[in-house]
Amino acid sequence: MRNAEVFSRSSTEPVTTRTPIRFEKWAQYGFAYLIALVLIAFAVAPALWVISASFNPAKSLVAGTLFPKNPDLSNYDQLFSSEFFPYATWFLNSLKIASITTLLAILITCTAGYALSRFRFQGRRTLMFAILILNIFPAILAIVALFSMIQQLGLYLPGMGLDSHAPLIFIYVAGSSGINVLIVKAYIDSIPSEIDESALVDGATHWQTFMYIIFPIMRPIVITIGVLTFIAAYGDFIIARVLLKSSDQLTVMVGMLLFQTDRFDRDFGIITAGAVIAAIPIILIYIPLQKYVIDGLTAGSIKG
Amino acid sequence: MNTNRISRWYLLNLAGVGIFCVVMLWLISKFLSSGLYPLASIFIAVVVFFTLVYLRPRLTPFRWMAVGIGIVIIFTLYPILYMFYLSVTNMGSGHLMSKQQAISRLEEQLYLPEDSQTYSWTAYQSSDGEFALWLIAGEGENAGQGLLAIPGEPIEAVEPGTGRVGEPDDKGIPLSIEGYERLDLRQTVPLITRISSLDFGEPPTTVRVSSLQVAAPLVSRYEYDSAEDAIVDLKTNEIYRPIEGTFTSESGEELSPGYIVYIGLRHYKNFLGNSRFREPLLSMLFWNISFAFMSVLVSFAVGLIVTLMFENLPGKRIIRALLIIPWPIPVLVSILIWRSMLHPDLGFVAPILESLVGQSPAWFQDTFWTRFGVIMVNVWLSYPYFYVISAGAIRSIPTEIFDAAVVDGAGAFQKLQHITLPLLLRILMPLLIASFTFNFNNFNVIYVFNFGNPPRPDTIVPMGYTDILISFVYRLAFITSNVTNYGLAAAITVMLFILVGMMVLIQIRFTRLFQEAY
Structure with a gap:
């Protein structure tokens, strides 16, 4: 004081x-x-x-120097040219998995949110309650069961077994869509229903109303859930660690985790370069869109 | 034109549904025949659901959600139910498959009957990678006889130089076979695993390569007798009967692999009934709760302080932008950075602390400091979230309330104590509880920071002092590598489910209460 x-x-x-x-x-x-x-x-x-x-070329860091003496790109060079690990492949794998997850999640949650908001049908409240309950248990709680299940699936469905990306994508979509669908539904609730009613009166189908009228209005919320889903799928490493095996299939986060366990002291500079590159996509997405994320989070949270 | 388009769309739709159903039914039949009943039943449920939605006009709204619901049923609901099932089974190393799968695994095992004919062999490869063998019979009645063996065709004795078989060399081995090229030893060696996995000839008379020199007719060693529910060893005539998921002979010999069976509540008794298991687990639960509580409390406090102090400060936008820097950095990367910063040799924290206070704590060996470290890192990760939500919540409080308080003569501190804090807590309580639930299962920080270590001494299975329940489950299932016990891991997870479920009930109750009050 x-x-x-x-x-x-x-x-x-x-x-x-x-x-x-x-x-x-x-x-x-x-x-x-x-x-x-x-x-x-x-x-x-x-x-x-x-x-x-x-940027510090020294193998072991001299403690306390915030600005390295001879900064260069040698760590980044070694990161991408190493014969021991395919960092570039990991990076592309992550981008691929996170992008497909995001697209699929947006598609599923927007249509489902529209139905939950605009149709009145039997079991609607029960369904929403079930979504709420299921959403509470994080996927990692079922990790042992997921592992066993994916192993069994892979025996008969090529591309759905261990070491492939499709099951990961489905697990991420399933895990994120619970909360997302409720957010989207709340958002569509806030759009006056007169808008789509007039379209329906003019002879549009529900699908046309959704595609050409409601979906364009939903842009902010689509961006919010898109960014959140992408960040979650990109950042996951536990489920990916358990389900993926071969080096070429790993995501960048699993790769970083392996770095940490296997090469921490030896290749410290390379690991930091890997960490910086791994963080870039999220930062690039996050900075221009953070307003949407923060608005979405606060709106969602304060409404409860 | 219009009707035409609709009917074409309809046909396309119908074809899609048809193909989907055929694929699903094929899959289900596969699951059933392999004894994967839980998986089969969830797929049946999904197919029934899809068909109902497609056929019944009353369920039209569900068409908008069918795909999503299907994915959630298979990838979220099923694993949870399956986890409950696993917790009452013996699933673990040696017991990873269904009974049918184990039986067919056993029936695939082959052996060489003692008095059988052996052959020396030479391999041939076709341009599209198929193999053929030229066999020369060893000792026995037909010693020296040449035979052509191709997978899927009967083995036939052929005189070299006739039919598809080319002229012999000086050892009597044909130089070529029509469509195939002869491989010399150097070419054969790299292909040996592929060649030895093939059955040459037509069942039941097939020949397998058993070494670089010898090929022999191998026959199945084990046969399953479904009437007796037992496995017969055709080599020794020993009978193996199922005991707790393992086929066991009378003398106690066991066949591998075993299979998954129901074993009741044994896992639960195992860890609840054994004090050497229960006590460390209880202590872990206590740490688990403290970790979640401290994380939420400190992060919320920091977020709140930041909000209250900087709400009207000039330059608040820049401060805010700098303060939420930790947010967009992927969690794993953040924890890795912290780990390296605190590293005694690589990081910069140790030298600074040493020059300031003369010593630096053992962040990764000492129980207290590791725990302190995980909570600190977790606060770094999560206070931006609390900052953002409490800033949002403050803005949602009507300013008239404050104005009224000022008129009544309230000071800044009184305003905070009697108005801002209670209102904020009321608005944010459901979020705080949700955050507690999240941190209760915050595997990431615990595992990446120090793998749950330092280890606890004298436990039956490895446990660490910073392990929380979920990281312990992970350790049990995927790290403790020599003997994995999925069933036990599942049983502990079920306890976790119950704990989380209770927290959720509390959360729902609070949310209701606050919604009613607010």
Whole structure:
């Protein structure tokens, strides 16, 4: 507290001479800025550090140097040219899996959300309650059963067994669609039903109404669930770790996990380069669209 | 034109449904014949559901959801139910398949009857990769006789130089066979695993390659007698009867692989009844709850402080942008970074702490500091979320309430204590409980930070001091490699399900209460 006052007084000297109330206000601000500084250091340091480490050609880091002496791209070079692991393949696998999951999830949740919002049918409330309950148990709780089930499926359905991407995609879609469908349904509820009723009166089918009228209005919520689904599918490593086996099939997150267990001390620089590259797609998607995600989250959360 | 289009669409639709049903029925019949009854029943349920939705006009709304519901039934609902089933079975190493699968595995095992004819062999390969063998009979009545053996065709004795068989070399081996090219030893060796997996000839008389020199007619060693429900060893005439998922002879010899059977509540008795298992598990549960509670409490506190302090601060947008930097970084990457930062040799935290306080804690060996570390990392990961939601919640509180309070003479602290905090808690309580449930099963942080270690001493199965229940289940099923016990892992997961279910009930109750009150 005393520190904060010293800090604020010295930084706000000219202002305080005018009115004592303003001084108090700036003292508060100074304290707030101090806290902000500490928190920002806590938030930013790891990210800065990994970036700097990834440009550091030294095999073992000299502790405490935030800016490496001779920064270069050698870690990135080795990351992509290594004969021990196909990092580029992992990266593409991840992008492929996450993109297909996202498209499929959007398709499924939007149509289902429309039906739940606009049709009145028997079992509607029960269905929504079932979705709510199922959604609560994360897929990892059933990991042993998933492993066994996918193994059995693969005996008869090529491409649906262990070491293939399709079952992963289905598991991600199933896992994300529960909460997403409820968010989408709530959003469609907020669109006045007069809009689609007039379209229906004019002779449009439900499908046309959905495709040409409702779906375009849903853009913000589609972006929200799209980004959340993509981030979840891209970031998962447990289910992928259990279901995928051969090096060429792994996702980038499983690859990073293997790095951590196998090569942590030896190839530290390469690992940090891998971490930076692995984070890039999410950051690229997240930064321009974060408004949608935050709006969606707060709206969803505050409505309960 | 219009009707034409509709009927074409209808036909296409019908064809699609038809193909789908045929594929599903084929799959189901496969599952049934392999004894995978649980999997078969869930697929039957899905097919019935799809057919009903397709045929009954009353269920039209479900057409919009059928695919999604189907995927959720198979990939979310079924694994949960299957987990309950596994917890009362002996599934684990040596018992991974159904009885039918185990029997057909056993029946695939071959042996060489003692008095049987053996052959020396030479391989030939066709341009599309098919193989043929030239056999020369060893000791016995027909010693020296040459035979041509091709998979799926009867083995025939042929004189080299006649029919498809080309002229012999000095050892009597044909130089070529029509459509096939002779392989020399150097070419054969790399192909040996492929060649030895083939049956040459037409059943029941087939010959298999058993070594680089010798081929012989191998016959099935085991035969399943369905009337007796027993396996007969044709080599020794020993009879193996099923005991708890393993075919066992009277002298106690066991056949591998075994199969999955129902064993009742043994796993539950195993870990609830044995104090050397139960006590570490209870202590783990206690840590599990503390971890989730501390994570939520501290993250929420940090998020709330940030919200309250910076709400009216100049430059708040920049501060906010910097503070939510941890959010978009993939969780695994974040934890890896933290792990390396705290690493005694590679990281920068140890030298800084050493210069400040003279020592640095053993982040990955000491129980207290590892636990401190996981919670700290988890706070780093999750406070941006709490910041964002509490900022949203504060904005949703009507400002009139504050104005009224100020008129009544409330100070800043009183406003906080009597208005802001209670209202925020009321709005966010369901979220906090959901977050607690999430952290209760937060495998990622625990596993990636230190694999649940440091290890607990003197436990029956490996457990760590930072292990939470779900990471312990994972360890049991996938890490403890020599003997995996899926059944036991499933039983512990069932306990987890019950715990999570209880939390959810509390959550629903709170949500209702708050919705009524708010």
